[in-house]
Amino acid sequence: MEIEIKFRVSLNEIRKRIEALGAEFVGEEIQEDLYFALPSKRLLRIRRIVNLNEVILGYKEIKDEKNEEFDEIEVKVEDFERMRTILNHLGFKEDVWIKKHRYVYKLGDVTFELNQVEKLGDFLDIEIIADNVQEAKDKIWKIAEALGLSKEDVEPRLYQEMLKELPKYGQKE
Amino acid sequence: MEIEIKFRVSLNEIRKRIEALGAEFVGEEIQEDLYFALPSKRLLRIRRIVNLNEVILGYKEIKDEKNEEFDEIEVKVEDFERMRTILNHLGFKEDVWIKKHRYVYKLGDVTFELNQVEKLGDFLDIEIIADNVQEAKDKIWKIAEALGLSKEDVEPRLYQEMLKELPKYGQKE
Numbered sequence: 001m002e003i004e005i006k007f008r009v010s011l012n013e014i015r016k017r018i019e020a021l022g023a024e025f026v027g028e029e030i031q032e033d034l035y036f037a038l039p040s041k042r043l044l045r046i047r048r049i050v051n052l053n054e055v056i057l058g059y060k061e062i063k064d065e066k067n068e069e070f071d072e073i074e075v076k077v078e079d080f081e082r083m084r085t086i087l088n089h090l091g092f093k094e095d096v097w098i099k100k101h102r103y104v105y106k107l108g109d110v111t112f113e114l115n116q117v118e119k120l121g122d123f124l125d126i127e128i129i130a131d132n133v134q135e136a137k138d139k140i141w142k143i144a145e146a147l148g149l150s151k152e153d154v155e156p157r158l159y160q161e162m163l164k165e166l167p168k169y170g171q172k173e
Numbered sequence: 174m175e176i177e178i179k180f181r182v183s184l185n186e187i188r189k190r191i192e193a194l195g196a197e198f199v200g201e202e203i204q205e206d207l208y209f210a211l212p213s214k215r216l217l218r219i220r221r222i223v224n225l226n227e228v229i230l231g232y233k234e235i236k237d238e239k240n241e242e243f244d245e246i247e248v249k250v251e252d253f254e255r256m257r258t259i260l261n262h263l264g265f266k267e268d269v270w271i272k273k274h275r276y277v278y279k280l281g282d283v284t285f286e287l288n289q290v291e292k293l294g295d296f297l298d299i300e301i302i303a304d305n306v307q308e309a310k311d312k313i314w315k316i317a318e319a320l321g322l323s324k325e326d327v328e329p330r331l332y333q334e335m336l337k338e339l340p341k342y343g344q345k346e
Contacts (some may be wrong), residue, residue, distance in 0.1 A: 036235070044263065058253045059259045073258050076251035077230070083248050090217065 001063065002070040003136040004113075004127035007144065007153040011122040012131050015103065015114060017147045018124075023107035032099050034084065035160050036092040043158075044092065048080050055080045069133060098159045110143060121160050123155060174236065174307040175243040177286075177300035180317065180326040184295040188276065188287060190320045191297075196280035207257065207334050209265040216331075217265065221253050224269050228253045239329050242306060271332045283316060293335050296328060 019025070030050040038044050043060040057075050063069040077083045088094070098117065105112040113125040126143055130136040144150075155162075163169060192198070203223040211217050215264040216233040228250050236242040250256045261267070271290065286298040299316055303309040317323075328335070336342060 014196075042262075057256075057259065059262055061262070071253055073262070075255040075259065078249035082246055085246050086230065086248060089215075089232055089234070089246070 001131060001133065002051070002072050002127060002129055003068060003133055003140065004070070004125045005068055005137070005140050005144065006155045007124045007126070007149045008155045009114070009122050009124045009149070009153065011114060011116060014122075014124055014147060014149075018105050018112050018114070021107060021143070021146060023105040023110075023112055026104040026106050027073075028104065029102045030098065030100075031102055034097055035095045036087060037095040038092075046077075046080055046083050046087070055082055055083065067158055068156075096160045096163055098163065100159075107143075110139070117159055119166065120159060124149075174304060174306065175300060175302055176241060176306055176313065177243070177298045177316065178229075178241055178310070178313050179328045180297045180322045181298070181328045182287070182297045182322070182326065184287060184289060184297050187211065187295075187297055187320060189324075190298045191278050191285050192289070194316070194319060196278040196283075196285055199277040199279050201277065202275045203273075204275055205270065207270055209260060210268040211265075219250075219253055219256050219260070228256065230256055240331055241310070241329075245254050268319060269333045269336055271336065273332075280316075283312070290332055295333060297322075 029052060032048045032050060033045045034048075036044045041061070041062045043058075045058050046058075047053075047055070047056045047058060056074050057077050058072065058074045059073045060073075063071060064136060082093075100115045100117040102116075103114040105114070109128055109130075111127040113127060115123045115125065124147075126140045128136040128140060144153075157165075178227045202225060205221045205223060206218045207221075212261075214339045216231075216235070218231050220229045220231060222229070228249050229247050231245065231247045233246075234244045236244060237264045257267075273288045273290040275289075276287040278287070282301055282303075284298075284300040286294045286300060288298065290296060297320075301309040301313060317326075330338075
């Protein structure tokens with residue numbers, strides 16, 4: 001299972017602190033995610049990683065109330081538009097686009113995903129893949145505290161939920 | 174649109190005749206197709222091309238009564254089992270496996286797909302990608318006649334329909 005907690009952060013400041021912890025910079029990705037409408041607690045998206053020229057189909061199930069525990073399956077696909085057309089024909093409705101610039105760091109089994117999300121701001125996901133949820137969360141919180149983050153900084157909403165709650169959402173630009 | 178007519182043939186004999194027409198051998202594929210249950214006239218499959226180590230997600234819509242006119246979209250995917258798991262989670266039920274050994278020939282814009290289909294026998298698909306259906310069918314028939322094939326040799330059923338009509342279908346082996 002994927003366990004992750006999302007914090008609202010100030011990118012440059014938190015980046016320095018992550019590096020100060022000794023985490024290793026793994027890479028950066030410019031991601032454009034197209035989400036399809038599914039019943040709640042289930043997510044389907046096609047992700048285009050623009051700078052790496054990769055496309056990934058992803059399916060996620062949210063396993064808790066706080067959007068911190070996920071089952072995720074991903075598979076690389078050759079072409080964004082053809083995958084999109086197939087999903088459209090299978091009856092899946094397009095819901096929202098989430099566009100972000102992601103910087104990834106690693107420290108042991110902990111992954112730091114530092115996201116600059118278009119229209120929404122800067123966020124840090126601290127993530128561990130593990131079976132023992134409580135142990136993983138304790139570890140995430142220990143690191144979060146070392147980074148100066150607290151419960152008030154947690155953002156429990158999904159990006160697509162946040163986007164839909166924006167005052168101007170749905171208006172033509 | 175994909176226009177194709179399927180004939181029941183004797184593989185070695187028809188192969189010599191195709192070569193005698195001057196068609197060029199393009200390659201061979203060992204295909205294992207897993208079809209998912211969809212409303213009729215619509216097909217969804219994951220194809221594993223064993224000898225080329227390729228996996229292709231394919232969606233087809235049948236546009237006529239004789240199973241000769243198709244709209245098809247395909248996209249390569251990285252991993253068969255992960256694609257299968259995503260479709261399972263999205264609610265698609267697995268229907269049948271079709272396994273075949275395919276020899277492909279080309280002559281101009283005409284593709285010959287010579288299939289040895291497990292449990293079903295040997296078939297030749299003569300295929301043209303075109304917008305003008307009637308023109309394409311006339312051309313296919315001209316070639317079919319040059320190969321000694323007639324209307325009695327046409328097999329209008331899909332492989333999955335033929336498989337389900339076998340006396341022993343559904344019994345455990």
